[in-house]
Amino acid sequence: MRVLIAGPSLHAISGVSTHVNLLLAAPWPDVSDDALTLTHFQVGSEGRNEGPAARVARLLLSPWQLAACLVARRIDILHLNTSLDPKPYWRDAAYLGVARLLGRRVVLQIHGGRLPHELFAGRPWSAGLLRRVLRAADTVVALGQQEWRALRDFAPQARVELIPHAVAAVPAEAMAARSMAASELQLLFLGRLDAAKGLYELLDAVDLLVRGGRQMRLVIAGDGPEEAGLRSRIADLKLQPRVELAGARFGVDKQTLLSQAHVFVLPSYSEGLPYALLEAMAAGVAPVVSSVGAVPDVVGYGEHGLLVAPRNIGQLVYALARLHDDRGLLARLGAAARARIAERYGLERFARSFARVYRQAGRPSRRRGDKPTIGPTASDPRV
Template sequence: MRFVFSPLALARFIMIHRPDIVHLNTSMDRKAYWRDLAYLFVAKLLNVKVVNQVHGGPMPQEFFAGHAVLIWLLRRALYASDAVSVLSSKEYEAYTAFCPGALIVRIPNAIDPAELLGDIAAPDAHRPLRLIYIGRIIREKGLFEVLEAMAQLQRSGRKLHLDIAGGGPAEKELRSSVLQLGLDDVVHFHGPVFGAAKTRLWRETDVLVFPTYHPEGLPYALLEAMAAGTPAITCPVAAIPDVMQDGVHGFFVPPRDADTIAGAIAALDNDRAMLDRMARASRARVLEKFTVERLARDFSELYGAVLGRRA
C-alpha cells in the first residue's frame, strides 16, 4: 500500500509546495530501487529536478546482471536524475563508466562529532583491551569471525572484553556461539543503543571490530568510532578505504579471516603506544574530512550546480 500511495502523496506535496529539487535517498536494493523509481517518475513528470543519493549496494553493472531490459531501465533512471551522488571512489568510477556524461559526484557520509570529542585517554596496558561492535547483527558483518579470534586469543592467555550493541536476525545464533566458545564472561550484549548510552560506550572502548563483508556504503559506526578516538579493525570494502588507511587509523583484514583478526587485535594489545597514535590520527581524519559542515557545503554546491543547469 505504501508503494501504491506514497508516490501520490509525493505528487500532492510537489504540487502544493513547488520544491526546486527532490532529493532521493536510496540504495541499490530491489525494494528501494522500485520505490524510488516511482518517486523519480513523479518528480520528472512534474518538472522538478532530482538528486539521487545512492547509499551502497551492488555496483550498477552488477545490479541487474544478465537482464538487458532492466539494465537499460536502470541506466535510463540514472540519466533522468539531474545528479547522482555516491559515497566511495569505487562507486564513482563504476557509475561514471555505467552512465558516461551524467553528473556523478562523490559525497561521503558525515557525522556531528561534538558529543564524541572528550579527551583521548592514554591506553592502560595493565587492563584488558576493550573491543566494541555497534551495528546490525548479521553474519556478513564479521562478528562470528571476531568471536573465533577472541577464543583463539583467550586460549593463549590474553585478556579481552567485547561489547556488542545492536540487534538483528543473527543475534540468537551469535549468543549461542558466545556460550559455545566459552566467552560469556567477556562478551556483553547491550541491545540497540542511542544518544548518551552510545556515546558512553564509544568513550569507554579501545578498538572497533568491524570486519564486514556486507555491501556497505560508508558505515556511520566507523566515522563515530574514529571521532571518538577508536581505531578500527575492518575490511577494505565499499567506501571504507576512502576513510581510513591501513596501519594509520587501524588495520585492514581479509573477509572471513579469524586468524588475521586475532593477529590485529594482538598487535594493538601488545603495543598500546601504537593504539594511542592510531586513536589520535583517527579523530584528526574525521574532523578534517567527515563532519556535517563539510557535508552541507558539498550538497549546497551540488544543489547549486543542479539548479544552474536549469538556466
C-alpha cells in the first residue's frame, strides 16, 4: 500500500513537520502485516524562501503537481495534514478534491485550528461545504477529545478517529543534569516565535516574578516572525541575562535543553496537541501550559502539570511562582508527566493506530451512516 503524506518541509520548525517525520520513520514492519510505503509531498510556505510571485505560482501549480505525483507514484492513499483555519483548509480541500477525482483514498488529519462549527459560523454555504469535505475523506483523524466530539457532531456521517501524537521515550540518564534543589528555576519554551504562542505574556510574567525576588531563567528556543519584537521587549524589560533567545534547537542540542529545564512553558492562545509538550513531558519536565485544544487530554491539572487560561498573565505568574516555591510539587509533576507519556503516547501505539487507519481507508467505501470510531490510542474521556 502506497501512502503519500502531504505536509510542510521536513526541516520546518512546526508540529506538523515533526508529525510527518515521525510517520516516515515509524516502525511499520513491527505493527502492520501490510507492506506500507510512505513518501512526502511538500505543501505550504513553511521551510521555503520565496517571494510573492513565486508563492502565487506555487499555489496555482501545486494541485497539478499533486495530481502528477499521485499518478506517477501509483499512490493508494493521500494523507492530508491540515488545520481548521481558512488558508490551510481551503488549500487542502482542493487537494482532497484532486485525489478524489483520481480515485484515490484520503485520510484527513486535523491539527488544531478552530472547531468545525466555529470556522464558518454564520456562513451556512461554507459550513455545508466543510461537511461535504469531511464526508469525502475516508477517515478524519482528530488529536483530542474535544475536537473528536465536535467533528462527530458536526458531520455525523464522517468516519472520525482519535489518534493523539506520540514521542520517543527518554532514558532516565538523559535527565541527570537537572537539579531540583537549584535556587534558580529553569524555564524552557520550545517552538515557533509567534505572538500567538503567548510569548509576550510569558515575558511579562517573568518580569513580575523576577522583580518580586524569585530566581529564574527563561530559555526561548525557536525561530519565527517575532524574533526582533521579542529581543526588543526583553531589552525594554531589562531581562538580560535572565532571558535568552537560543535560536532553533534540534537533536542533541534540544535534548540538552530539556535535560536542564525544570518547567516547560507554552501559554499559547490555541493549539492542537503540541509535540514540544509531549517531548518535554517525556523528559520529565513539569509543564505549565494553556488549557487549549487537546492539551487537557494529556495534562491533568495538578497531576501532570499546571494549566492556565490563554492571555492570562496573572494565572501564569501564579503557576510559575508555585513551582518556584514548592520543589516537591515540581519533582512530583515532572515524574508524573514522564510516566504519562510512557504509558499513553508511545511510538509503537501511534504507528499501530495509523496502520489500522490506512488499512480501513484502503477497504471498499463504508455505508453512509456507519458510526465514527475511536482508535485504540484514544485518551481517556474521564481525563
